[in-house]
Amino acid sequence: MPTKLLHSFTPPSADDFITIVRAEGCTLWDEQGKRYLDAMASLWYCQVGHGRAEIIDAVADQMRLLDAYQTFAPFTNQPAEELASMVAERSPLADSRVFFCGSGSEAVDSALKIARAVHRLRGEPDRQVIIRRTDGYHGTNFGGTSAQGIAGNREGWGDLVPHFVEVPRDDIEAVSTTMAANEGRVAAVITEPMQGAGGVFPPQDGYLEGLRRLCDQHGALLIMDEVICGFGRTGQWFGAQHYGVTPDLMTFAKGVTSGYQPVGGVICSRSVCDVLEQPGFLLRTGYTYAGHPTCMVAGVANLALMEKEQLVQRVPHLAKKLTEGLAALQADGLIQSYRGTGAVYAAELGYDAAAARMRLLEAGVVLRPVGTALAICPPLVITDHEIGTLFDTMVEVLARGDEQG
CATH class of the missing domain: 3.90.1150.10 (Aspartate Aminotransferase, domain 1)
Known part of the structure; x- marks a missing residue:
């Protein structure tokens, strides 16, 4: 049975x-x-x-104080504000802001939505194409499934989200050709700094730099999926720092709490925030458990422990x-x-x-x-x-x- x-x-x-x-x-x-x-x-x-007692005790103490509350306007909580600051400070994105959710899959979907929203706010609503890489893994929500470069994970679900174009894993010329063929329509390129679940493939020398250059040339955003690479795995806080390439958006999850509580998020660069912060715009996306104080405290305690040790x-x-x-x-x-x-x-x-x-x-x-x-x-x-x-x-x-x- x-x-x-x-x-x-x-x-x-x-x-x-x-x-x-x-x-x-x-x-x-x-x-x-x-x-x-x-x-x-x-x-x-x-x-x-x-x-680790340091995280367990912090979570228990927080649950006795404020177990859970949402962070939709007009509410916030101190642990969410503190963890957002800690994540932003460790990222390579100066003066960035952090959008919280509950998993890496939610983070990817959120980053894809934010990328499209940024272009729409810039007056380029036709920019909806997302370029994905063969063997890339970006979670299993509908957006992340559509962004998958692992074919088997995309199969059997019926029609997925449109406007995703795949390029071979390390073929920068293919990215250039795809950008040219979709001029004015590419919203973003999504990539892991080092591919993880697709087989643990580090990028070829110059590849990530090439993606950054092409995104700048063609007006697209660069999204780095740091769900595996983030929080020390490469020897820097983020893979972007290890490889010396700065994206526009970064997704994270996993290591931010060492798994003690479920937390994911998107780090938004200052250029992205400048667009989102324009008067009159309402960010119509979010999650019930975004900024959940008990989960946030696990992240604060985890990052403090990583620093201490x-x-x-x-x-x-x-x-x-x-x-x-x-x-x-x-x-x-x-x-x-x-x-x-x-x-x-x-x-x-x-x-x-x-x-x-x-x-x-x-x-x-x-x-x-x-x-x-x-x-x-x-x-x-x-x-x-x-x-x-x-x-x-x-x-x-x-x-x-x-x-x-």
């Missing part, structure tokens, strides 16, 4: 699940008492590790340890190659990674299959000993050589 819970990205007929009952640091326990090393930070997000500054050390382990796997012929940056990588197997993922789970390590590769994205607090355990287990499992069959 299938569970009553309808799971995401799962065959609805499935009935074999691992029940996780406890977590601390980088360790999970299931209901049988088995331990797992969480080398995926759950789903790319638990920067500070599990069970200098977790962003720790990423180069993690990068060294992770790439050393991956290079050893490649040298031993256990993986074909690896790619990534900072504290997120993909170990390329060259065959469907799903079976290898399941064998790793049996051995007590959580990774995520992304096509023919295994994604590695541990909490930023992972220890050197735990990294050693990760690679020792990968050697043990991949050396069997039976995942392909």
Whole structure:
């Protein structure tokens, strides 16, 4: 009998699940008492590790004071104002403002709407085309599904949002051609700084700079989806800073609270805000739980903890340890190659990674299959000993050589 819970990205007929009952640091326990090393930070997000009292206590204290209240006019709350300031200050967008929502998917849809609204306010209502990249992942709301560069995620839903045009992942000439063919109609280009769920693909040298240049030349906005890259994953607060390219809009979620509470958002550049702030304009979009004070406090406590423990500054050390382990796997012929940056990588197997993922789970390590590769994205607090355990287990499992069959 299938569970009553309808799971995401799962065959609805499935009935074999691992029940996780406890977590601390980088360790999970299931209901049988088995331990797992969480080398995926759950789903790319638990920067500070599990069970941190600093966040838990802050959330509990806030719930006793003001558990929840909306931030539609004329209301606001101190935690929402504080988190907006903290996010804006860490972003590369000077004098920016932050629009909150509840997830990365909501953030993407909001950014797409804001981009179109900006052009309409500028007197260019025909600018509705959004350029997406092959293998890009932008959540699963209707806008984000339409922006998907992963074909399988777009299929089976009927007609999607119109005016999305796909270009090959790293083909800047294709972007240039598409811009020229749609002159005066392109609202934005949407891209992850480094593609995550589509396979962990860093951009080719000069690619993001090329997108910025083409957007400027053709009057389009550049949207960077920082849901995975944001909040330290690349060794800077945001991937835009790591790659040295400044967008017009940035989406975020995941690492802003380390997953302790659901929060997403859009960081709007000053040039975007100047358009939105014109007299008489009403931003007719928003979410019931946007600026939810309990969720906001989780973000404030999480970012304060990351600062206190200098977790962003720790990423180069993690990068060294992770790439050393991956290079050893490649040298031993256990993986074909690896790619990534900072504290997120993909170990390329060259065959469907799903079976290898399941064998790793049996051995007590959580990774995520992304096509023919295994994604590695541990909490930023992972220890050197735990990294050693990760690679020792990968050697043990991949050396069997039976995942392909």
